[in-house]
Amino acid sequence: MTEKAEKLIIRLQEVTRIYKVGVEHIHALDGINLELGENEYVAVMGASGSGKSTLMNVLGCLDRATSGCYELDGQDTTKMSDATLARIRNERIGFVFQSFELLGQLSALKNVEMPLIYSQNGWWSRHMRAKNVLERVGLGDRIKHKPNQLSGGEKQRVAIARALVCNPSILLADEPTGNLDSKTSEGILDLFDQLYREGQTIIIVTHEEHVALHARRTIHMRDGRIYSDLPRDQDPAYNTTMQEDAREEPE
Numbered sequence: 001m002t003e004k005a006e007k008l009i010i011r012l013q014e015v016t017r018i019y020k021v022g023v024e025h026i027h028a029l030d031g032i033n034l035e036l037g038e039n040e041y042v043a044v045m046g047a048s049g050s051g052k053s054t055l056m057n058v059l060g061c062l063d064r065a066t067s068g069c070y071e072l073d074g075q076d077t078t079k080m081s082d083a084t085l086a087r088i089r090n091e092r093i094g095f096v097f098q099s100f101e102l103l104g105q106l107s108a109l110k111n112v113e114m115p116l117i118y119s120q121n122g123w124w125s126r127h128m129r130a131k132n133v134l135e136r137v138g139l140g141d142r143i144k145h146k147p148n149q150l151s152g153g154e155k156q157r158v159a160i161a162r163a164l165v166c167n168p169s170i171l172l173a174d175e176p177t178g179n180l181d182s183k184t185s186e187g188i189l190d191l192f193d194q195l196y197r198e199g200q201t202i203i204i205v206t207h208e209e210h211v212a213l214h215a216r217r218t219i220h221m222r223d224g225r226i227y228s229d230l231p232r233d234q235d236p237a238y239n240t241t242m243q244e245d246a247r248e249e250p251e
């Protein structure tokens with residue numbers, strides 16, 4: 001956890017996730033220890049198969065650890081019933097995926113309203129909340145559009161709005177720019193930067209260095225383990241980029 005963070009949001013202790021395939025046991029997570037505080041912006045990096053998505057699924061309460069302890073907002077999720085875990089997931093976690101995962105028949109507004117269906121709020125308050133968050137991600141003029149009437153970047157903004165609408169403790173994004181061209185990707189990364197400045201806690205999975213450099217802390221995974229966990233200014237990749245930028249600076 002960095003110095004800035006005061007409140008602990010995530011604590012993993014010796015977390016494993018073992019998949020059984022026939023007689024084989026795959027240690028997708030192999031003893032993960034991790035603490036994450038409020039308003040951190042973390043990039044999780046690693047080669048394909050290193051366990052990044054499995055970690056996201058466990059952090060997002062979509063999946064359970066095989067062993068170890070996972071505390072979210074001070075509550076031990078390990079012992080929760082499936083129903084409690086589902087409620088916690090809906091209230092505290094916002095997911096963003098590479099493939100957007102929007103409902104094609106519904107407008108941007110209805111997609112964003114979806115997670116609020118379980119809340120006690122009436123339709124007008126759900127409508128206003130969804131509209132406000134679409135405005136926050138820069139889509140105030142697209143709320144009636146359906147996904148096939150939106151560009152890739154706009155679709156991802158709708159997905160981000162949907163992830164934010166319940167005001168989650170953490171925003172989890174698994175390769176959120178993986179399906180976008182580089183200019184559109186930069187727009188989405190600028191939006192994450194904005195959300196971070198507004199106080200959002202963000203975890204972003206990526207295999208791309210330039211994406212990870214937006215985060216303030218970088219975790220590298222290999223074979224289901226964390227092998228480095230550094231603040232950005234101690235990350236060799238960040239320092240190399242900064243030196244290159246400094247060289248490009250005009251006299």
Ligand SMILES: Nc1ncnc2c1ncn2[C@@H]1O[C@H](COP(=O)(O)OP(=O)(O)O)[C@@H](O)[C@H]1O
Pocket residue numbers: 019020021026027028046047048049050051052053054055
């Ligand atoms: N549902 C599953 N069943 C069996 N093995 C899986 C499953 N999901 C992932 N794995 C294995 O777990 C390891 C980690 O996978 P994953 O978390 O998807 O890695 P990454 O997201 O870093 O590419 C890989 O060896 C993968 O093949």
Ligand SMILES: [Mg+2]
Pocket residue numbers: 052053054
């Ligand atoms: Mg993955």
